[in-house]
Amino acid sequence: MIVTFLGTGSGAPTTKRNVSGIGLRFLQAGKWWLFDCGEGTQHQLLRAPMKISQLEKIFITHLHGDHLYGLIGLLASRSLRNGEASPLDLYGPPGLDRYYRAVMETSPVHLHYPLQIHIVSEGVVYEDEEVVVICRPARHRVLSFAYSVEEKEKPGAFQVEKARELGVPSGPIYGALKRGEQVVLPDGRVLDGRDFVGEAQPGRKIVFSGDTEPCQAVRQLAHGADLLVHEATYAQQDKDLAVRSGHSTAQEAAQLARDAGVKSLCLTHFSPRYEDEEGEFTMEDLLAEAQAIFPNTTLAEDFYSLPVKRVRKTVGGNEEACYNE
Numbered sequence: 001m002i003v004t005f006l007g008t009g010s011g012a013p014t015t016k017r018n019v020s021g022i023g024l025r026f027l028q029a030g031k032w033w034l035f036d037c038g039e040g041t042q043h044q045l046l047r048a049p050m051k052i053s054q055l056e057k058i059f060i061t062h063l064h065g066d067h068l069y070g071l072i073g074l075l076a077s078r079s080l081r082n083g084e085a086s087p088l089d090l091y092g093p094p095g096l097d098r099y100y101r102a103v104m105e106t107s108p109v110h111l112h113y114p115l116q117i118h119i120v121s122e123g124v125v126y127e128d129e130e131v132v133v134i135c136r137p138a139r140h141r142v143l144s145f146a147y148s149v150e151e152k153e154k155p156g157a158f159q160v161e162k163a164r165e166l167g168v169p170s171g172p173i174y175g176a177l178k179r180g181e182q183v184v185l186p187d188g189r190v191l192d193g194r195d196f197v198g199e200a201q202p203g204r205k206i207v208f209s210g211d212t213e214p215c216q217a218v219r220q221l222a223h224g225a226d227l228l229v230h231e232a233t234y235a236q237q238d239k240d241l242a243v244r245s246g247h248s249t250a251q252e253a254a255q256l257a258r259d260a261g262v263k264s265l266c267l268t269h270f271s272p273r274y275e276d277e278e279g280e281f282t283m284e285d286l287l288a289e290a291q292a293i294f295p296n297t298t299l300a301e302d303f304y305s306l307p308v309k310r311v312r313k314t315v316g317g318n319e320e321a322c323y324n325e
Contacts, residue, residue: 001026001204001308003229005300006034006044008268010233010247011066013040016275017302019066022208022229022268023050024149033057035147035208041070042077048303052078053085057126059133060092061210062144063099072100076109085113091120091133093143120145131203136221138212141246146210146218148225151203155180159196166191204308207262211269213242214252222260227308229300230256231269235286238273250286254293265290268300 002025009017019038026032032050034041037058045052055078061067071090078085090096097117118125122145126133130152135145158178168174168185176183177193184190207222209230222228233247242249248256250267257265267290274283283299290297298306 001206002305003206003227003266003308004048004050004305005268005302006041006048007036007038008270008300008302008304009066010231010269010271013038014272014275017270017272018044019070020269021070023048024206025050030054031056033059033149035059036061036067036210037069037071037074038066039069042074044302045074049305052081055088056086057089057091059125059147059208060090060096061138061146061208062093062140062142063095064142064211067211068099072103072107072109075111075115079110079112087114087116089116089118089126091118091125093145094119134221136217138210138218139215139246140211140213144210144212146208146212146221148205148207148221150205153203154201156198156200159198163196201310204310206308209248209253211246212248213246214248214256219256219260222256222262225260225262227264227266227306228257228260228262229266229268232267232286232290233269233271235274235281235289237281238271241271250290251293254290254297257294257297263296265294265297266300266306267297270299 004023004025006021006023007018009019013019018040020036021038021041021044022035024033024035031054033056097119100117120135122136123134124132125135132150132152134148138144138146163174163177173183177191177196180193180197182190182192205225206227207225209218211231212218230253231248232250232253234242234249236249236251239249253267254265274281274286287297287299
């Protein structure tokens, strides 16, 4: 999976950053999901590695404009550019359905694909054989949700060489052993498939905080995550502004990442006040503030892609990164 940032600024677009939009790419499946859709997101896609035709799901964290106002344009462009496009699922808080209907009633767009709107509440909002998406309410000025995308555990790899060394004939017997079944060989030997399958491979977990003050719900949702994408609108020296607007500081996001035991933290949703490289407090200072507490922290930029690699356990119990997923 790869996280690609389409917009990393807060409030309004600047010359350096668009407003919120984050893509999550599933490379092997040839699909991707979008988290928030601020104004101009579809324009950002013209320079991004994702195709609008492969967009499968959109998750909206809350209904503030810098996370929402690009939605209708993107939905319309998906029809205009792709004809009979595949179905699309839209998830978000109460009011998202009313917003969609109100715009469509005023400026109707005929979508050439089925669109299903799901109003979310705390808990599981989507699940299939490979992944589960859970949301929990964050703490913001309006109802806002954080989302967790967690892969399910995958069965361990079949140890082909071990089977060959024991003279196990290839074919259906291999399949039975791979499923962990007990088999009887032509020579009468009884083999247990569990002895030929490596340790199960844990799934990856990515959490998107949306807009929020530091809160226990997001910390619990992020527990043990491979990657936490957390807003850091302000520096700690501007804590009063964060409190007034319902946002987090870089220091607070780092503290939450540390307490949640995540592997890596990527900060986003920055106030433009730190963009001046000659200013009193810069983006480098913001990063240093977070890394002093949680060293494995990066700052997102528009079009920055961050791979989240699967850690695969080998037969000897060691771990190695899998680069092709």
